[in-house]
Amino acid sequence: MASTMLSLASTTPSASLSMQEILKGKVRLGSGSVSTLFNKEKGNPFIKEKSFGRISMTVAVNVSRFEGIAMAPPDPILGVSEAFRADTDAKKLNLGVGAYRTEELQPYVLDVVKKAENLMLERGENKEYLSIEGLAAFNKVTAELLFGADNPVIKQQRVATVQGLSGTGSLRLAAALIERYFPGAQVLISSPTWGNHKNIFNDARVPWSEYRYYDPKTVGLDFEGMISDIKAAPEGSFILLHGCAHNPTGIDPTPEQWEKIADVIQEKNHIPFFDVAYQGFASGSLDADASSVRLFAARGMELLIAQSYSKNLGLYAERIGAINVVCSSADAAARVKSQLKRIARPMYSNPPVHGARIVANVVGDPALFNEWKEEMEMMAGRIKNVRQKLFDSLSARDKSGKDWSFILKQIGMFSFTGLNKTQSDNMTNKWHVYMTKDGRISLAGLSLAKCEYLADAIIDSFHNVS
16 A cells, blocks of 8 residues: 655645656656655655755655556456447447347346246245355256256266356366366367466466367368367367357357267367357257267266356356266266365355356246247347348448358357457447457347448458558
């Protein structure tokens, strides 16, 4: 904590000094000057006094113990929203953060969520602490939703499920498990990937490297590069895969390519690690979006899966998700679960209950479950319509003959435009379109009415900016 003592004596009407100038060490008044010196090693100030004619000044400053902590850079994703809010232009668009918006570009609370919350009020449920592993009813339905209730891994109790703080917290628990019980093992991450993946593994002190994924020449999947890099990884590596709707590219492997990926991972004795943030939200089908995970589980492979309900139930602020570890036996699953709980206890003690009850109520009630599926289909359908309209607008307004069909081949709430950082800056500076600097846009934040404006911005930035 810095404290200052400032004394001014003057017969002039006013005499004011910028404290920032004083802290920098030098203030000039007329022809005089004063320097303030600091004893940084002992944390004590030198006090200096100097007179400037009829002005006398005394300054004392205590240097903070946190003086050596630098200002952190703004978050590359969340910082986009901060810049958007500061923009006063009426045409501005926020396509940075992955959050669903209505056609009027307003946040959307699912009707089924409101009904689940009303049930909670009617039941008069309390706010007591949950156990470390979370709400039992939630853990049961979330594993069944992911694998299917009749899946052998469920029937044989081979899945260790622990409620986590949405996808991020669930990934962080898994990272801590890797660091503790697989020392030296590395995680392979797609290039590019969601911006927080690297932060999570860095924070957990888990080494990582990248495998090729995005091909800028085709704006598609570099499948050969992906397979080659997974083959080249040290045996027993963890391979981080996006279960569906790859973030940020929106490019997913085909079912045949998923089979080949599973082949290589098995051959190399790697451990698959899925991040499933969009189940049901990508295609509109819960089963279709979980097919990649179920493929690996059906092969008898041990694997990790992080889940999130931020997108498919719109529970962004509830921080509700889970980490699932599929093991070769029920005994191994019980031991893994015990260690996940041990990791969670000093990290956050136990998870929040509100979102867990919403999920348990929705998935556990057949009527609410069917209503949820209808709402997911509606949300996924709106994004598909926006994707189609953007493609149509780009194709109609761009006279260069460029092929924009990659927009339609991508899936989910994001589209990778192929714009570089300079072009993305032009999108923001000239067109007031806020997006991440890797060229990703969130179609969930776009309306049909804004597609032509966005197409003009993309065409201008692509053709006129190097």
